[in-house]
Amino acid sequence: MAAILLLLLFSTFHTAIAQHGSANISLGSSLSPTNNPSLFSSSGNFAFGFFLEGNGFLIGIWISKIPEKKVVWTANRDDPPLSRDATLHLTVDGLILQPTEGQEIPITTISQSASSASMLDSGNFVLYDSQMKIIWQSFDYPTDTLLPGQQLMVGKELYSSVSETNHSTGKFQLIMQHDGNLVQYPVASSLTAAYAYYSSGTFTAGDNVTLNLSDDGHLYLLNSTDFYLKNLTNAGLPANQSNIYRMTIDVDGIFRLYSCLNGNSNWSIQWSSSNDKCDPKGICGLNSYCTLNDEQSVCSCLPGFDFIEQDDLSMGCQKNFTSGSCQSQKILTTFTMYPLENTIWENNPYSIFNTTKEYCQEACLGDCNCEAALFIDGQCRKQKLPMRYGRRKLDDSTIAFVKVGTRIITCILIYRHRVWTYKKISNQRSMGLTEDIFLQSFSYDELEKVTEGFKEELGKGAFGTVFKGTLSDHRVVAVKRLENVVNEGERQFRNELTMIARTHHKNLVRLLGYCYDGQNRLLVYEYMSNGSLAEFLFRLERHPTWDERVRISLGIGRGILYLHEECETQIIHCDIKPQNVLMDKDLCPKIADFGLSKLLKSDQTRTFTGVRGTTGYVAPEWYRRLPITVKADVYSFGIVLLEIICCRKNLDTNASMDEIVLVNWVCDCFEKGELDLLNADEEVDKKTFERIVKVGLWCIQNDPSLRPSMKKVVLMLEGTVDIPVPPSPTSFLSSIIASSG
Numbered sequence: 001m002a003a004i005l006l007l008l009l010f011s012t013f014h015t016a017i018a019q020h021g022s023a024n025i026s027l028g029s030s031l032s033p034t035n036n037p038s039l040f041s042s043s044g045n046f047a048f049g050f051f052l053e054g055n056g057f058l059i060g061i062w063i064s065k066i067p068e069k070k071v072v073w074t075a076n077r078d079d080p081p082l083s084r085d086a087t088l089h090l091t092v093d094g095l096i097l098q099p100t101e102g103q104e105i106p107i108t109t110i111s112q113s114a115s116s117a118s119m120l121d122s123g124n125f126v127l128y129d130s131q132m133k134i135i136w137q138s139f140d141y142p143t144d145t146l147l148p149g150q151q152l153m154v155g156k157e158l159y160s161s162v163s164e165t166n167h168s169t170g171k172f173q174l175i176m177q178h179d180g181n182l183v184q185y186p187v188a189s190s191l192t193a194a195y196a197y198y199s200s201g202t203f204t205a206g207d208n209v210t211l212n213l214s215d216d217g218h219l220y221l222l223n224s225t226d227f228y229l230k231n232l233t234n235a236g237l238p239a240n241q242s243n244i245y246r247m248t249i250d251v252d253g254i255f256r257l258y259s260c261l262n263g264n265s266n267w268s269i270q271w272s273s274s275n276d277k278c279d280p281k282g283i284c285g286l287n288s289y290c291t292l293n294d295e296q297s298v299c300s301c302l303p304g305f306d307f308i309e310q311d312d313l314s315m316g317c318q319k320n321f322t323s324g325s326c327q328s329q330k331i332l333t334t335f336t337m338y339p340l341e342n343t344i345w346e347n348n349p350y351s352i353f354n355t356t357k358e359y360c361q362e363a364c365l366g367d368c369n370c371e372a373a374l375f376i377d378g379q380c381r382k383q384k385l386p387m388r389y390g391r392r393k394l395d396d397s398t399i400a401f402v403k404v405g406t407r408i409i410t411c412i413l414i415y416r417h418r419v420w421t422y423k424k425i426s427n428q429r430s431m432g433l434t435e436d437i438f439l440q441s442f443s444y445d446e447l448e449k450v451t452e453g454f455k456e457e458l459g460k461g462a463f464g465t466v467f468k469g470t471l472s473d474h475r476v477v478a479v480k481r482l483e484n485v486v487n488e489g490e491r492q493f494r495n496e497l498t499m500i501a502r503t504h505h506k507n508l509v510r511l512l513g514y515c516y517d518g519q520n521r522l523l524v525y526e527y528m529s530n531g532s533l534a535e536f537l538f539r540l541e542r543h544p545t546w547d548e549r550v551r552i553s554l555g556i557g558r559g560i561l562y563l564h565e566e567c568e569t570q571i572i573h574c575d576i577k578p579q580n581v582l583m584d585k586d587l588c589p590k591i592a593d594f595g596l597s598k599l600l601k602s603d604q605t606r607t608f609t610g611v612r613g614t615t616g617y618v619a620p621e622w623y624r625r626l627p628i629t630v631k632a633d634v635y636s637f638g639i640v641l642l643e644i645i646c647c648r649k650n651l652d653t654n655a656s657m658d659e660i661v662l663v664n665w666v667c668d669c670f671e672k673g674e675l676d677l678l679n680a681d682e683e684v685d686k687k688t689f690e691r692i693v694k695v696g697l698w699c700i701q702n703d704p705s706l707r708p709s710m711k712k713v714v715l716m717l718e719g720t721v722d723i724p725v726p727p728s729p730t731s732f733l734s735s736i737i738a739s740s741g
């Protein structure tokens, strides 16, 4: 309401004064926002006085001829806007502002006594002494604009405004340097070549060079003997009172010559210091970088970062992950390096060395102080945050690596997964949601019929014997008769099973139903026609092809990742081994037997329990009675991974002495660079083989905290992150012996 009122007042007085057209004021005159707010030049092109800014007023000069009132000069631009009670007086001491009754702020600094003032048609506001000699002029104190007849003197600067509606000092400056060079820098940077983003190139011209703008829109640099050093724009534009020119360093950091030619009511750009809106350093804030999109600048955050202010992207970005404490031991599992190609940044390293791209990443990942690294022409430059002045430049070969907490990755995966689940559920709605989420309950008699009296045994596992069966709708199923189960109520039994039934992942065997009938406990699973991975892998006839092995490894990894991080209740499998991975008809691996041993809620991941699992695959912490976490599964997966890619069991007593324990042999070969020995007969892709070996060796580290999380494992297998060289292995043999004991 108040703002509207002020606006009304402002425009009313504006016209009133314009009609008076008084350019001169004498001692004792005053201006105020509500009464006599401004003074016009005799042509009416320019006005001096109070203008609206935010919810208040500032004092300045603007071009009044054009409806869009372009402010060309602002007094005390960084002071807060004034209230409508403010007044401006012309006294012998110059212009004195009274923000409120009793307060006095000088707007002009003069040594002689003033006797009058005038708003000139050039846009210059001047104070005269009694001899009509100019003792102060606004042209000597430019803010963001030069007008014809105004000079940028040596040592003087123009600063951009914050925005079109906020005339406080913005982010960019243009300096007429003492070396003769006219240069642009971001504010608050050091005034050295490394930070400059525009330069006239006249750095040998010496002192006292000035930037002149003439009446005909000619913008040029002059040395002290009036020699034309450089013409930024050409002379010859029409020069008369109906044409207005101005040179402004715009909010976006580029300085431009504008014209408003006779009859037009808008500005057109005659010349720009640059056509690339990403040029001004710092146009995007800290930790973000500028990309050109259709000639407009667009700011993007570093990976893992988020905008501080969604409404003002130029504010920059902040970490969107909690980095936690940095211990070099754990750094591999809590961080990852993200590459950003063709981006350039402020070059502000604390360490520089020549190396490869790969090692540059590893070096930063392993260094707690390193938050990002730039790889430029064979040099690695470790840096700390924040990253400044980022921009994408397709012809630049610099690669930036940013260290990001791996929590971020979880979020992305979970997000994708949720979308997928949602789609899946909504797709199935018409087909009967019940079957998808709820378990079918069977009586013992029914299952006896389904399995034809438990005739065909498929296998025997830790929890019981599995039989083949056929449901009345002809679906083939595997029925597991549980043995030695804890006697618990049906509700609890069902609850636990519901949890398992809610896990939907293509690498997990689906639970379809159950039987809770007297003492009988049975589970009904989908049937996997191609048996277990163990049979598939260790049989003698046909080994799986290399591609099959890689695909199977990834599938198992993704299945475990789902159990660990993506289902509603975290599930630690505790018995990952080839016998517990089943193969469907398309040779897609599916993990079986999960969720039965113990459902661990995510807030109880550390529990002490007796050893479970299978010798050869169990992690050393089981024997050391250390807390069991998801990392126990990572260990087992590591063993399985090496078995898969080498197509042999971890323990093979038939092998030669050095090769009895697969993981020891793999380690030896890896250390000696002789990985070829492990797959002598094969069409194996050597690079992938080495990568998977490295993943396997990371997984089977003795110290659980050194093992990567499953999500990291999957990313490494997928090849989306680089894999550091695993630490020198600590006696695998001892842990194998321990496992056998």
Ligand SMILES: *[C@@H]1O[C@H](CO)[C@@H](O)[C@H](O)[C@H]1NC(C)=O
Pocket (backbone or CB within 6 Å): 021, 022, 023, 024, 042, 118
């Ligand atoms: C302002 O004062 C100057 C100098 O006295 C005079 O030449 C000019 O005509 C005056 N302008 C107006 C509009 O009174």
Ligand SMILES: *[C@@H]1O[C@H](CO)[C@@H](O)[C@H](O)[C@H]1NC(C)=O
Pocket (backbone or CB within 6 Å): 053, 054, 055, 081, 162, 166, 167, 168
């Ligand atoms: C102008 O911008 C500055 C710096 O961002 C801010 O401190 C000030 O409050 C703004 N002024 C107005 C009137 O919005």
Ligand SMILES: *[C@@H]1O[C@H](CO)[C@@H](O)[C@H](O)[C@H]1NC(C)=O
Pocket (backbone or CB within 6 Å): 148, 149, 150, 151, 212, 213, 214, 222, 226
């Ligand atoms: C440069 O600008 C100043 C101030 O407007 C003017 O006095 C001077 O004549 C100009 N120099 C040239 C060579 O145009």
Ligand SMILES: *[C@@H]1O[C@H](CO)[C@@H](O)[C@H](O)[C@H]1NC(C)=O
Pocket (backbone or CB within 6 Å): 206, 207, 208, 224
């Ligand atoms: C620059 O101007 C200053 C002040 O007018 C003068 O003292 C100095 O000698 C000048 N320098 C050059 C190189 O002309």
Ligand SMILES: *[C@@H]1O[C@H](CO)[C@@H](O)[C@H](O)[C@H]1NC(C)=O
Pocket (backbone or CB within 6 Å): 205, 206, 223, 224, 225, 227
């Ligand atoms: C200005 O430039 C001209 C041409 O290069 C040169 O002759 C003259 O000496 C320069 N003036 C000064 C003060 O350096």
Ligand SMILES: *[C@@H]1O[C@H](CO)[C@@H](O)[C@H](O)[C@H]1NC(C)=O
Pocket (backbone or CB within 6 Å): 220, 228, 229, 230, 231, 235
């Ligand atoms: C710059 O402009 C001036 C005035 O039009 C002209 O005399 C001079 O030759 C021009 N200099 C160059 C390098 O174009």
Ligand SMILES: *[C@@H]1O[C@H](CO)[C@@H](O)[C@H](O)[C@H]1NC(C)=O
Pocket (backbone or CB within 6 Å): 238, 239, 240, 241, 242, 243, 262
């Ligand atoms: C000013 O220049 C414009 C365009 O060059 C022309 O149309 C107009 O008549 C001129 N005005 C005066 C007063 O000379």
Ligand SMILES: *[C@@H]1O[C@H](CO)[C@@H](O)[C@H](O)[C@H]1NC(C)=O
Pocket (backbone or CB within 6 Å): 264, 265, 266, 267, 268
């Ligand atoms: C602004 O100027 C351009 C030419 O520079 C003209 O085409 C356009 O119509 C003008 N717009 C307005 C609103 O005057």
Ligand SMILES: *[C@@H]1O[C@H](CO)[C@@H](O)[C@H](O)[C@H]1NC(C)=O
Pocket (backbone or CB within 6 Å): 304, 305, 306, 320, 411
């Ligand atoms: C930042 O993190 C939050 C919460 O983890 C997430 O919802 C959001 O999508 C993330 N933003 C970006 C840009 O990654």
Ligand SMILES: *[C@@H]1O[C@H](CO)[C@@H](O)[C@H](O)[C@H]1NC(C)=O
Pocket (backbone or CB within 6 Å): 354, 377, 378, 379
């Ligand atoms: C590092 O590489 C740069 C250029 O790639 C080369 O000039 C420099 O001599 C190298 N330094 C060392 C110590 O090898």
Ligand SMILES: *[C@@H]1O[C@H](CO)[C@@H](O)[C@H](O)[C@H]1NC(C)=O
Pocket (backbone or CB within 6 Å): 529, 530, 584, 585, 587
């Ligand atoms: C998988 O099982 C199907 C049907 O039981 C069989 O025909 C096929 O040969 C098996 N595939 C492999 C690779 O063992």
Ligand SMILES: *[C@@H]1O[C@H](CO)[C@@H](O)[C@H](O)[C@H]1NC(C)=O
Pocket (backbone or CB within 6 Å): 654
């Ligand atoms: C063990 O080695 C012997 C001789 O090398 C071979 O005949 C036998 O088939 C091997 N047994 C197994 C299980 O690999």
